[in-house]
Amino acid sequence: MTHSMTAFARKQQSFDFGTLSVExxxxxQRYLEPTFRLHDTLRSLELKLRDRLKQKIQRGKVEITVKFYLNSGEQGLDIDPDRLRSVLAALAKIDAQVANSAALNPLELLQYPGILIDAELDVEQVQxxxxxxxxxALDDLLDGRRREGQVLAEAILQRVSEIATLVAEIRQEIPEWLQTLRTNLRTKVQGLGVELDPERLAQEVVLLAQKADVAEELDRLDGHCKETQVxxxxxxxxxxxxxxxxQEFNRExxxxxxxxxxxxxxxxxxxxxxxIEQMREQVQNIE
Structure with missing residues (x-):
């Protein structure tokens, strides 16, 4: 079944510890290009989320945003000592190299990602x-891609049907077209006042017909139509x-x-x- 690369899904759920939101x-996109925006508490899950995504999606630019809202007043906050030491060490290096650096503001330091942690939060449960x-949310996204893909497939098949009809109409025009070529050639010869051998005239007509022969292009267009359906x-x-x-359609x-x-x-x-251009535009959105 054809899948589109364009879709959107959002899931949000409340728990005892707070509320999680996934968009x-x-x-x-030509290849799979995932981008993750995760809450600090959940950042360690990025690899698992990425693996889950790759198992179900092969192409597309995919943006994943995960938000975590902690229930206020229920949990006490604490400081991550390892994170704090790393930040302080980095600030000390800056202070040693930059003259007259600004004094450290503890409130601003608390706002640095990962400094504050929840002392009672069950991180494993949240994850x-x-x-x-x-x-x-990923299943919802796939459902949306599937529905949109079906719409795209129907649009493409409609145009394939129209192309097949045009090809059949052109085939019907060929005998009259060849007759017109013969008539035009005879008219030109007569206009030159030259007596041309009937056999030579027939040969010239055959050469013109070969140059103007479009049967091969029509056969290929028919083949491309069938291959698209497959x-x-x-x-x-x-x-x-x-x-x-x-590209092959366009070439023919x-x-x-x-x-x-x-x-x-x-x-x-x-x-x-x-x-063909209308089909090409639709194909750009197909996975």
Whole structure:
């Protein structure tokens, strides 16, 4: 089933220790590019969260924001001595190298990330709760990507159907087109007042027909249409396959347009390019 790379999910839940909030949003990107914004208490979980994400998403720029609101008045605060020593050591180095550095303000120091900790907070419980909430949010995101992917697939299939119809119409135009080439060649020869051997005239007509032959391009366009339908039914990421196929679609449409000398076929070639560009824009959002 086709998945979009664009979706948004948000989960929030209250617990005895406080409230956890998880927001995940994803947009199109050639590769998987996750970004995490985590509360200090939960920062050590980033690797686990990243692994969970990679198991279910292969492409897209994904932003994950985790917020933690501690219940006020229920827990006492304490200072992380290791963190405090590290910060003080860094400040001492700065003070030794910078003349007239500002005096240390204890209140500002308390605001530094990781200095204050909750003395009674069960960090393990908070982290376990976050993992469950993250999985729920990730499932919601995947559902959104799946729904959006189905919409994109339907839009692409609609244009594939229109392309197949145009290709069939162009095939019907070919006999009349070839007849027009023959007539134009005879008219030019007569206008020159030159008597041309019928066999030679036939050979020239064949050469013109070969140069103007678009059967190969039409066959390939039909093949690309069928291949697009097959790919859209496959499981797993298909965006790169479709992106390559769009380039092949465009290549055949360009060749067809350069060969066409009949107004109806030229017009159809332009319509083909429009439909292919519309498909290409949709494919950019497919995982």
């Amino acid at each position: 995940i949003k994803s947009v199109n 376990e709760s976050l993992l469950v909430l993250f999985d729920d 790919i859209l039914k496959q499981s797993g990421p298909v965006g790169r396959k479709l992106d390559f196929l769009m 449409a360009n060749t067809l347009g350069s060969k066409a000398s009949k107004e109806n076929i030229t017009r159809s070639a332009v319509q083909l390019k429009v439909l």
